[in-house]
Amino acid sequence: MISGLCLALVAPVLxxxxxxxxxxxxxxxxxxxxxxxxxxILGIVIFWEKQPLSSIGLHPWRWRSLIWGLAFAGILIFIYSPLLLWAMNKLGRSGFEGGLDKLAKLPIWYLIFAVAIGGVVEEILYRGYATERLSGLTGSYWIGGALCAIAFGLAHVPLWGWNAAFTTVISGGLLTLFYLGTGDLIACIIAHIITDTVGIIVKPQSDNL
Known part of the structure; x- marks a missing residue:
């Protein structure tokens, strides 16, 4: 478990x-x-820990996963993101401009590739594996979820900067609450990919038209 947690939490930051x-x-x-x-990490779960993938929220395909994922993505895109940008403007804090400027220099095929990989991998590492295992170690889903949200934010500092990375701690916390409420990692993956697609690809591309 400790080796898996080191891989899940430390390797992405490095x-x-x-x-x-x-x-x-x-x-x-x-x-x-x-x-x-x-x-x-999936190999560690199956072959080392001898646990089913359901222990990190991965279940056979269910249509409700799609429905939940779409619904939560809508909340993140149409409610959370506008409120977040409004709050950052009120506080005079810079947002995602620096990171988006860097990403704008990259080809669209890479952005699609990275959003898909990021959505799947980050949910497996942080929401699925690390949240479950840290919660087991600490005896508290609140502590395990909070530690994972902080690690999730730190991994975003190099690209986005500290202000934007702090907001990923919040969004990571929301995704963690969503995961704990549904127990469905696939729904989290769907919500993550859709939200990043809109924020990183669709909106910047439409702004440039």
């Missing part, structure tokens, strides 16, 4: 901190590494 933000080739390999990391 990768984000030491990756070459200027090299497209490096970025592609970073995404491949993240996917490999998620596969390794």
């Amino acid at each position: 990768l984000a901190g030491f990756g070459n933000s200027q090299s497209l080739t490096s970025k592609v390999f970073e995404q491949i590494f993240l996917a490999t990391l998620a596969i390794a």
Whole structure:
């Protein structure tokens, strides 16, 4: 369990901190590494811990996963995000501009690739594996979820900066609450991918038209 937690929580932060933000080739390999990391975590669950994938919220496909994922994505996109941007403007805090400027220099195929990989991998690492295992170690889902949300935010600092990364702690906390309420990691993955697609790809592209 400890080895799995180190992989899930520490490896993404180190990768984000030491990756070459200027090299497209490096970025592609970073995404491949993240996917490999998620596969390794699944292997740890099945072969080392001898646990079913349902222990991290992965169940056979259910249509309600799609419905829940779409519904929560709608909440994040149409309620949470506007309120967050309003609050940041009121506080005079910079938001996601720096990170979006960096991403705007990358080809659209890479952004689609990264959003898909990120949505799947981050949910497996943080919401599924780390939340469940830390909660088991600490005896509290509140503590386990909070620690995972903080780690989730730290992994976003190199690209987005501290202000935006702080907001990912909040969004990570919301995703964690959603996961704990539904026990459905696939719904979290769907919500994560849709939300990032709108924020990272659709909106910036429409703003440039």
